[in-house]
């Protein structure tokens with residue numbers, strides 16, 4: 240549980256990065272949300288066997304993260320957390336899809352392996368873009384931007400509460416688990432029964448705590464609307480940012496730009 | 510002004526599971542008063558406080574804050590008037606940074622951004638936490654959290670300050686600082702506490718809650734002088750008054766003597 244606790248604290252750190260000040264930070268949140276959306280759609284809409292054409296897309300996360308002074312190691316570790324999940328999704332492909340697509344000398348690469356690799360790269364790209372978006376914008380501002388872009392308020396507020404709820408749940412979870420560990424004196428706890436009861440308690444405690452937090456919000460005049468200190472407008476700079484990246488993404492998606500790089504990579508390998 | 514009056518009449522609260530937390534509570538608190546609500550665990554103190562800003566709805570009885578009865582229509586105004594500091598600051602601090610947390614209330618009041626900024630700075634300075642402005646709340650120490658929690662409430666400029674066990678969980682130094690801070694407020698103040706020495710220092714008036722009813726209500730020194738009453742309500746004299754036949758005299762020596770051995774000499 241300790242490690243989960245740590246991971247969550249780390250997530251809070253991500254939110255904290257958003258209080259930084261840089262060219263990227265100062266952009267209106269809507270611009271960053273839109274750009275991220277175009278990026279994700281471009282990456283996800285590729286054919287399942289596409290592999291090499293994905294690599295130029297790394298340009299976006301790398302450039303954004305460095306312009307915004309995000310700590311690279313931290314971001315990479317966050318993204319690394321999703322690789323196991325992507326593996327679970329992709330790992331069956333090599334078993335079912337045995338058609339050989341590429342030959343690298345004696346090595347025959349089947350479609351399954353390619354699509355598996357493609358899934359992993361895509362996950363890294365999309366999750367990376369999302370992590371960076373939160374890191375340069377903050378979750379609150381992302382939700383506000385979604386709302387300004389036309390997402391229904393009930394949805395964005397739910398999303399925000401869900402986000403907060405994750406913190407509350409894991410904090411309570413870490414506490415409960417620590418208490419259980421300490422009292423089981425190094426043995427394996429008191430078996431499954433105590434674990435079941437622990438989960439039950441955990442849910443109730445989380446619920447009660449979430450309720451107290453909600454109460455504290457109401458006590459301070461919360462009416463279902465989140466405000467932010469960043470007052471920004473969608474100006475020419477934002478327009479340029481969205482348009483510039485979008486054009487690049489679409490161009491890379493429509494092969495031409497990607498192919499020469501693809502050829503270069505496969506050319507080097509074979 | 511009669512604005513900052515808190516009047517509780519025949520308040521009863523029964524929880525969903527049938528627990529009668531408050532039976533029949535009556536009192537009136539006037540403008541500028543500093544009042545302690547004390548009582549054993551489970552006496553109903555927290556339940557009572559949660560009624561004061563309309564979080565709980567009375568099973569029976571009535572609450573008036575200022576000139577308004579507490580109803581659904583007056584709720585927003587009353588929540589601005591009554592600033593509530595919860596027992597556990599972790600419940601109160603939920604934004605990514607101290608600034609955002611303190612600014613949460615003023616933004617909800619619809620204040621413009623510049624004014625919010627200024628107000629946040631002011632209240633953080635007032636509670637001695639200006640240097641924590643950009644820190645995440647979850648990395649603060651207990652005393653710092655408490656002070657920020659108070660700032661989040663002060664930033665709404667409430668007329669009435671309500672605090673549930675303000676000194677619980679603080680080390681002696683942080684407790685001292687907090688008492689010093691609370692002493693300087695001109696608000697109407699309502700505290701619950703088990704820290705009777707703090708009560709003695711901060712509150713001229715004390716209300717004892719026992720099994721859901723008001724058992725006593727009067728000047729603090731008088732209440733704490735009545736040992737039979739305190740014992741009946743599962744309470745004890747504050748340390749600074751223990752073993753002292755003529756309250757207040759030679760407090761320090763008495764306190765030290767009490768600490769050393771006998772654990773408090775009875776004065777009867």
Ligand SMILES: Nc1ncnc2c1ncn2[C@@H]1O[C@H](COP(=O)(O)OP(=O)(O)O)[C@@H](O)[C@H]1O
Nearest residue numbers: 524526528530549550551552553554555556557
């Ligand atoms: N949500 C609840 N549901 C049922 N009973 C409760 C709830 N909260 C408190 N109680 C009960 O109400 C009584 C008063 O509780 P509380 O006001 O928290 O006491 P205090 O703050 O004085 O220690 C206690 O007996 C407690 O068990």
Ligand SMILES: [Mg+2]
Nearest residue numbers: 554555556673
């Ligand atoms: Mg209580």
